[in-house]
Amino acid sequence: MNAADLMIINEKTQVTSIMNANVRTEKFGLVLSQEDAHALMAEKRATLLEERRVELGESIVPKIIDTFCDSPFISQNNYLQTLISLQRIFFEYKNEMNDEITDDELLHFMKEQFDGICYGDTDYLETTCLEIFASAVRAGYDGLPASDGSGEYAKLDPVPRWDHALFLEVLNELVQ
Amino acid sequence: MNSCNDFSPEELVSVVAKLAERYAGYESTSVSYDTMQLLMNAVLYCINETGNCASALRPEMTAQEAYDIGYKLVVGKTHDALEMYNRIESCFDDYGMICLHDTMQKGMPEFFRHYDPMYHPQDTLLLLDYPAPEFDRTLAGIDAIYNYLVCIDKEQSYLRQFPRGSVIRSLRNYHTQYEQLFESVSELFMRNSK
Numbered sequence: 001m002n003a004a005d006l007m008i009i010n011e012k013t014q015v016t017s018i019m020n021a022n023v024r025t026e027k028f029g030l031v032l033s034q035e036d037a038h039a040l041m042a043e044k045r046a047t048l049l050e051e052r053r054v055e056l057g058e059s060i061v062p063k064i065i066d067t068f069c070d071s072p073f074i075s076q077n078n079y080l081q082t083l084i085s086l087q088r089i090f091f092e093y094k095n096e097m098n099d100e101i102t103d104d105e106l107l108h109f110m111k112e113q114f115d116g117i118c119y120g121d122t123d124y125l126e127t128t129c130l131e132i133f134a135s136a137v138r139a140g141y142d143g144l145p146a147s148d149g150s151g152e153y154a155k156l157d158p159v160p161r162w163d164h165a166l167f168l169e170v171l172n173e174l175v176q
Numbered sequence: 177m178n179s180c181n182d183f184s185p186e187e188l189v190s191v192v193a194k195l196a197e198r199y200a201g202y203e204s205t206s207v208s209y210d211t212m213q214l215l216m217n218a219v220l221y222c223i224n225e226t227g228n229c230a231s232a233l234r235p236e237m238t239a240q241e242a243y244d245i246g247y248k249l250v251v252g253k254t255h256d257a258l259e260m261y262n263r264i265e266s267c268f269d270d271y272g273m274i275c276l277h278d279t280m281q282k283g284m285p286e287f288f289r290h291y292d293p294m295y296h297p298q299d300t301l302l303l304l305d306y307p308a309p310e311f312d313r314t315l316a317g318i319d320a321i322y323n324y325l326v327c328i329d330k331e332q333s334y335l336r337q338f339p340r341g342s343v344i345r346s347l348r349n350y351h352t353q354y355e356q357l358f359e360s361v362s363e364l365f366m367r368n369s370k
Contacts, residue, residue: 059205
């Protein structure tokens with residue numbers, strides 16, 4: 001068996017695992033076709049080449065699907081395109097953080113910001129949230145093992161977000 | 177099996193992939209090209225170690241077997257080198273030569289503290305400034321350190337045959353500040369003793 005055969009077998013296995021994920025995502029109204037799975041694989045190959053990374057066997061795509069499938073900002077209309085963006089961003093930031101972060105930590109962080117801060121905007125996730133977080137990780141930020149990537153951005157976010165007390169104050173003024 | 181060239185790239189890549197999973201702590205499904213290259217060098221180093229050990233060679237050996245045996249040889253050689261270092265240290269004399277002192281007393285302990293036979297066996301870590309006689313500068317990793325210690329051991333045994341004072345005197349005759357030179361004590365002694 002040569003390298004080309006191995007790659008074909010590996011790709012078939014990965015397409016199967018992406019298709020198997022449909023069973024878990026169907027309840028959220030998200031389904032990928034065989035063509036979609038192949039498109040995802042092709043995009044991943046291009047990203048890995050661009051980011052100069054190698055996958056060690058198991059693909060990250062099913063994990064991305066499982067992490068993001070319950071997001072209120074993903075529908076069948078933008079499902080494939082969002083997955084393509086997310087996997088590109090994932091590999092980009094594995095490099096940007098010098099592999100100082102595990103897959104799970106990065107995915108937890110991405111999901112939390114995608115739903116909570118970015119409202120489904122992958123550009124904002126990539127160019128703002130992850131940019132700030134990656135700078136902190138490169139500078140030696142080590143709060144990750146305890147949090148597994150959750151609740152990290154609030155500590156680093158320079159933008160004042162929703163202030164619950166202020167909201168109630170304004171609401172009270174309006175009511176009076 | 178005689179060398180890494182006996183294995184196909186696919187076989188070697190599967191050994192590297194296994195090592196890479198371990199390197200990533202089984203918490204990352206991908207690694208960078210640089211990491212992959214570094215680990216490929218580690219695998220090749222260990223396989224070459226097997227190739228250089230006649231007693232470890234077996235026909236029909238897989239790349240994984242060759243790597244596993246080579247890794248054990250590297251670990252064993254590291255233990256042997258440490259034992260040899262401790263033995264040399266028990267009666268070591270730097271004859272006032274600063275670079276010999278620094279290499280053996282400061283550098284070597286750091287090497288044994290930081291050497292990583294699993295992920296960086298090919299790294300020598302030390303510059304080995306002191307020119308030990310007959311040291312093979314083409315070697316790397318633990319092979320280099322082991323060979324270096326053998327050379328230092330021989331030199332120390334040779335120098336011990338002479339009174340310390342006469343060695344120091346001949347070094348001083350060669351240069352009043354011989355301590356700062358980057359030259360071999362035994363070679364200077366042989367050249368300058370009358």
